[in-house]
Amino acid sequence: MSAHHHHHEPQGLDLARAAQETLEKSGEQWTVMRAQIFSALAGFDKPASAYDIAEAVSKSEGRRVAANSVYRILDLFVGANLARRVESSNAYIANAHPDCLHDCIFLVCDDCGQTVHLDDDRITKSVRSAAEHAGFSPVRPVIEVRGKCADCDSNEAA
Missing domain, CATH: 1.10.10.10 (Winged helix-like DNA-binding domain superfamily/Winged helix DNA-binding domain)
Structure with a gap:
């Protein structure tokens, strides 16, 4: 994978x-x-x-x-x-690729609201594995990282 x-x-x-x-x-x-x-x-x-x-x-x-x-x-x-x-x-x-089923990671900018969707099977597989190790059956992991996008970060620095 x-x-x-x-x-x-x-x-x-x-x-x-x-x-x-x-x-x-x-x-x-x-x-x-x-x-x-x-x-x-x-x-x-x-x-x-x-x-x-x-x-x-x-x-x-x-x-x-x-x-x-x-x-x-x-x-x-x-x-x-x-x-x-x-x-x-x-x-x-x-979903820009509705025929592909996978877990998503979202990067959400707290300033402008722009949201980037990433697919990284290593990370989502680790999250599922950790949940299973804790005795939990994961159905739909939700991973969101809040912060600042590159545009907002560079605008603040300027």
């Missing part, structure tokens, strides 16, 4: 198609509302809350979309590996 994953990361319509295929393979339907929510989520350059997504879809559709509906669909997306939840921010990002 390599330490880091390298993926071709689809964007735009290719990402939406990959998400649709993944969801349909799991036995779920790709409805108009699910497509709109995924499109809105993928359009954010930072993790987005359900309220951010509901507002974006409401504006684009010209009708109010409730955050409760968005939460339900986001939960489905997380379960189907189409989205990842940044726990400490209660926000979501589109």
